[in-house]
Amino acid sequence: MDTAIARPELLLVADAVAREKSIEREEVLEAMEQAIQKAGRAKYGHEKDIRATIDRKTGDVRLSRWTEIVEAVENEETQMSSNDARKLFPDKSIGDFVVDPLPPIDFGRIAAQTAKQVIVQRVREYERKRQYDEFKDRVGEIINGVVKRTEYGNLMVELGKAEALLRRDELIARESFRNGDRVRAYIYDVREEPRGPQIFLSRTHPGFLAKLFAQEVPEIYDGIIEIKAVSRDPGSRAKMAVISRDSSIDPVGACVGMRGSRVQAVVQELQGEKIDIIPWSAQAATFVVNALAPAEVTKVVLDEEAGRVEVVVPDEQLSLAIGRRGQNVRLASQLTRWDIDILTEAEESERRQEEFRRRSGLFVEALDVDDVIAGLLVTEGFNTVEELAFTPPEEVAAIEGFDDSVADELIRRAETFLAQRDNALTDKRIELGVSDDIAAMDVFTPVMLVALGEKQICSLDDLGDLASDELIEIVGADNMDEETANSVIMAARSHWFEDDGEPAAASEETGHDD
Secondary structure: OOEEEEOHHHHHHHHHHHHHOOOHHHHHHHHHHHHHHHHHHHHHHHOOOOOEEOOOOOOEEEEEEEEEEEEEOOOOOOOEEEEHHOOOOOOOOOOOEEEEEEEEOOOHOOOOOOOOHHHHHHHHHHHHHHHHHHHHHHHOOOOEEEEEEEEOOOOEEOOOEEEEEOOOOOOOOOOOOOOEEEEEEEEEEEEEEEOEEEEEEOOOOOOHHHHHHHHOOHHOOOOOOEEEEEEEEOOOEEEEEEEEOOOOOOHHHHHOHHHHHHHHHHHHHHHOOOOEEEOOOOOOOHHHHHOOOOOOOEEEEOOOOOOEEEEOOOHHHHHHHHHHHHHHHHHHHHHHEEEEEEEEHHHHHHHHHHHHHHHHHHHHHHHOOOHHHHHOOOOOOOOOOHHHOOHHHHHHOOOOOOOOOHHHHHHHHHHHHHHHHHHHHOOOHHHHHHOOHHHOOOOOOOHHHHHHOOOOOOHHHHHOOOOOOHHHHHOOOOOOOOOHHHHHHHHHHHHHHHHHHHHHHHHHHHHHHH
């Protein structure tokens, strides 16, 4: 018996919806099938497996009940035992379905409304999925849109069939748009959320500036020139580091363009934002010097472990190097990813002299020598008494003005000073109650042992209770790294596990005797 009902108008509706929403016709028809089968379940029973199909050519609608053949029935509404199926349908086996045609249903007002809601919901889901699939791979692109509306300063931008959000904090300062204005922005994120795909735009993102240059400079688009880093103070100033893969092409000149035509096109789009284009360098010191342009740099000292760089500039260049409200040095730091400290030549000279006086005073006090000898030691690069004590005598005697006897006497005095200091520190350590077990560890100097005692870390248990960052803070980050701190703490805890093992061993022996 043919239970199909001809509904050719469904195909016309599906075609119209597919065109309007820019989704596949098949997806619209699948939504209609789900709506019809939902109405069918409402009539014949929600527990039953009711399915609807729409003929893709004629629009005929068929409704049927599906029953699965299983070994053991768990749900009588949707399953049939293999024993029963064997009697009625000898050609069917486990896993097959028995399909019973159902008479077509007459859509009442409520059923029609329910079907409509299902279709609308499914079409909306397909539309959202299409939008997400379209934009998920376009992160990092510049896109043009039209301002649709404004919500609390945030702009809702229409991008054809999709809508994107341009938040107020992603707009350049003093920038304003009205409904209907065209806006150019950078897609920096696309997220799939329950309310639909969310497309986030920005005009302050460093990538926006880089992509604008890629549109203006063919060499960047072709990959001959590469933008290595960008830092921005949106609407005010920016720095961009570039490198050329072709030695015959000047990367800075290509980005600036003839009479500044290329860079000016970007500046106009960014509301007059001044752009410093600098050559990138693999040498950190050179890169930092370039990044601080237009200021001149006379000296650079890198501290790679701390990620800091100390820059010395002429006194008259200080304000230029720092920039208004620290803008120049801040952008240079963001560009190079180094923390930059700026000193004038006068400040650096004063600090160097102060360091010289401090080190000279240390040798004067420890070795009981005059300022001249102490000054010679500092000038030759000796920073501590320990360095002098462990230096071969012939190296000390090679210093101009010294001889073998002077060298031997200086080393002897250094060794005597260190021995007296260590004895005093050992007495202090014992007075503070720091155990010999801790003192026996090779990693701790007498100074570090006293520092532990002053923090009441006196036993292995006290040491084992510390976290690595706490131990490093006590002894000093210059004296111990995290890996060493962790190994010291684990060594201090080792006797805990030995104690735990003894009762277990005793228990095993007792059980064996029984």
